[in-house]
Amino acid sequence: MENEGTVGLDCNFELKEVQKLEGHTDRVWGLAWNPVTGLAGVPSVLASCSGDKTVRIWQQAAATGSWECKAVLDETHTRTVRSCAWSPSGKMLATASFDATTAIWENVGDDFECVATLEGHENEVKSVCWNSSGSLLATCGRDKSVWIWEVQPGHEFECVSVLQGHTQDVKMVLWHPSIDLLVSVSYDNTIKIWAEDGESDDWHCVQTLGDSFSGHSSTVWAVSFNSTGDKMVTCSDDLTLKIWDTSLDLTASGSDSSGLWRHLCTLSGYHDRTIFSVHWSRDGVIASGAGDDTIRLFKEIPSDVVNGPSYNMICKKEKVHSMDVNSVQWHPKVPTILASASDDGYIKIWELKAIS
Amino acid sequence: MVSGLINANPVVYEKKERRVRSQPADKDEYAVEPIDQQEIFDHVRDIKDPEHPYSLEELKVVSEDAIELDDEHNYVRITFTPTVEHCSMATVIGLCLRVKLMRSLPSRYKVDIRVAPGTHATEAAVNKQLNDKERVAAALENPNLVEMVDECLAPTYE
Numbered sequence: 001m002e003n004e005g006t007v008g009l010d011c012n013f014e015l016k017e018v019q020k021l022e023g024h025t026d027r028v029w030g031l032a033w034n035p036v037t038g039l040a041g042v043p044s045v046l047a048s049c050s051g052d053k054t055v056r057i058w059q060q061a062a063a064t065g066s067w068e069c070k071a072v073l074d075e076t077h078t079r080t081v082r083s084c085a086w087s088p089s090g091k092m093l094a095t096a097s098f099d100a101t102t103a104i105w106e107n108v109g110d111d112f113e114c115v116a117t118l119e120g121h122e123n124e125v126k127s128v129c130w131n132s133s134g135s136l137l138a139t140c141g142r143d144k145s146v147w148i149w150e151v152q153p154g155h156e157f158e159c160v161s162v163l164q165g166h167t168q169d170v171k172m173v174l175w176h177p178s179i180d181l182l183v184s185v186s187y188d189n190t191i192k193i194w195a196e197d198g199e200s201d202d203w204h205c206v207q208t209l210g211d212s213f214s215g216h217s218s219t220v221w222a223v224s225f226n227s228t229g230d231k232m233v234t235c236s237d238d239l240t241l242k243i244w245d246t247s248l249d250l251t252a253s254g255s256d257s258s259g260l261w262r263h264l265c266t267l268s269g270y271h272d273r274t275i276f277s278v279h280w281s282r283d284g285v286i287a288s289g290a291g292d293d294t295i296r297l298f299k300e301i302p303s304d305v306v307n308g309p310s311y312n313m314i315c316k317k318e319k320v321h322s323m324d325v326n327s328v329q330w331h332p333k334v335p336t337i338l339a340s341a342s343d344d345g346y347i348k349i350w351e352l353k354a355i356s
Numbered sequence: 357m358v359s360g361l362i363n364a365n366p367v368v369y370e371k372k373e374r375r376v377r378s379q380p381a382d383k384d385e386y387a388v389e390p391i392d393q394q395e396i397f398d399h400v401r402d403i404k405d406p407e408h409p410y411s412l413e414e415l416k417v418v419s420e421d422a423i424e425l426d427d428e429h430n431y432v433r434i435t436f437t438p439t440v441e442h443c444s445m446a447t448v449i450g451l452c453l454r455v456k457l458m459r460s461l462p463s464r465y466k467v468d469i470r471v472a473p474g475t476h477a478t479e480a481a482v483n484k485q486l487n488d489k490e491r492v493a494a495a496l497e498n499p500n501l502v503e504m505v506d507e508c509l510a511p512t513y514e
């Protein structure tokens with residue numbers, strides 16, 4: 001079903017700027033919140049990666065609540081760092097670069113040390129992601145392939161699969177929040193779902209969401225799961241967001257991954273430039289970051305028995321940055337905090353508030 | 357690798373007369389001047405074709421009319437016409453246009469580059485690459501490509 005742009009309806013939320021983080025000397029491509037911080041007295045930690053070839057670690061000071069740059073991870077990648085991802089334990093950070101490598105960093109006290117470098121991709125690596133148990137890592141890149149690495153003791157990483165299937169550049173990979181199902185999105189306009197064949201331990205593509213599934217009509221840039229993992233949202237150069245759901249039984253352990261994903265809803269008419277990033281919060285709010293320097297927020301409205309769920313735009317904030325928004329990421333523990341990163345080289349922290 | 361030029365005998369056109377811009381006497385130094393089509397064209401007309409010692413204007417690869425502009429909304433679209441349908445230099449020319457505008461226009465500008473419809477065999481593929489900023493960013497980290505682009509852009513800085 002289609003959701004046509006209806007600006008102004010139900011926009012009773014606003015994003016208030018908390019702080020602007022300066023430091024990077026080139027565009028900021030990606031952000032990642034450390035998943036075990038921001039609760040029970042542990043200060044929030046955010047990682048950012050940039051065209052300036054570095055990764056910056058930012059921490060919120062407990063006393064003042066203000067954000068400071070705690071570390072700069074440099075002199076490792078020789079080209080743009082495109083993506084960064086914390087392991088579920090929060091102890092390691094993986095960084096993917098145009099230099100064709102993925103670096104693994106370990107947090108020791110206040111320092112970060114590069115403990116491993118994963119090589120194999122033929123050219124730019126565009127995304128890296130850890131699975132929910134931290135036992136696997138996935139990477140993807142312009143060489144059209146998706147790589148799966150097994151995390152072994154002593155900072156060893158073994159490549160267990162090189163997945164071919166996409167016919168173009170793969171922009172992002174993301175593991176499902178609870179089961180070992182991998183999603184990849186691509187310049188070839190499709191979304192692919194990958195799973196391990198129970199018997200042979202071989203990874204293969206179990207579904208391709210393209211034309212025949214009401215898929216996107218241009219490059220798919222990003223994907224995000226909702227907190228329960230039964231829905232995912234993708235964003236594209238075709239100016240739409242698409243919501244997908246699955247009949248998979250996610251509660252069964254060792255679940256059969258043959259449950260298919262199907263198109264639920266397309267949100268069109270809301271964006272006029274490429275949507276680079278999308279992220280679904282624990283509270284069910286979908287944030288999008290786009291090439292028109294704008295952040296938009298959407299929320300599901302209760303399901304209509306006949307038509308199924310639909311989504312309303314609850315907030316549109318223009319000129320959040322002076323250039324394209326490349327990444328939007330909700331805080332993992334405080335669902336009203338959002339971080340955004342831009343071509344303008346800045347990162348901003350926002351707080352979602354209801355307009356009284 | 358094809359030896360010899362893709363288009364050995366391009367048609368060369370006369371350059372359009374350059375309009376000298378007059379400065380109003382009571383010019384406010386701090387006013388943001390609106391950008392117009394002529395200015396955008398002035399930024400790109402002298403870009404050298406990658407293969408021939410002629411400018412994009414002389415080869416009619418770009419013209420003032422092929423520039424669509426909305427200054428209020430910070431939007432520009434340039435449509436360029438490769439000299440031959442199978443021109444493999446199309447992406448290089450497009451990249452040159454993009455780089456020149458990136459260096460010349462305020463950062464608030466959104467720029468779309470495309471080949472004139474019907475003038476290139478792989479039009480959709482070329483357009484897609486030229487408008488994917490991640491692909492463009494990666495390409496501009498390739499020193500050989502940057503050297504080629506800078507050579508083409510050199511005449512525009514004189």
